[in-house]
Amino acid sequence: xxxxxxxxxxxxxxxxxxxxxxxxxxxxxxxxxxxxxxxxxxxxxxxxxxxxxxxxxxxxxxxxxxxxxxxxxxxxxxxxxxxxxxxxxxxxxxxxxxxxxxxxxxx
Numbered sequence: 001x002x003x004x005x006x007x008x009x010x011x012x013x014x015x016x017x018x019x020x021x022x023x024x025x026x027x028x029x030x031x032x033x034x035x036x037x038x039x040x041x042x043x044x045x046x047x048x049x050x051x052x053x054x055x056x057x058x059x060x061x062x063x064x065x066x067x068x069x070x071x072x073x074x075x076x077x078x079x080x081x082x083x084x085x086x087x088x089x090x091x092x093x094x095x096x097x098x099x100x101x102x103x104x105x106x107x
Contacts, residue, residue: 028063032088036081039066041063056084
């Protein structure tokens with residue numbers, strides 16, 4: 001597969017994932033961002049943990065959807081994430097989502 005074919009495939013997968021996100025976002029209460037992934041979830045618990053030398057976050061989510069185009073099963077009952085970087089949790093107001101006029105979610 002050429003670099004151009006791979007780029008085209010990734011662009012198509014991102015668009016497909018965005019469309020799936022748009023279709024299911026109304027089923028969730030929270031959006032959670034970590035340094036590695038993006039999640040939708042109905043239950044979120046974030047705990048700050050301390051080890052001897054570092055501070056980290058433990059994020060436990062229930063009834064979640066994982067933004068990952070390489071993962072075939074994106075819906076999970078429970079997920080636990082450990083991260084040493086900030087975690088962003090926002091409550092969704094569930095607006096209607098539409099594809100941008102350019103046809104891609106990223107402009």
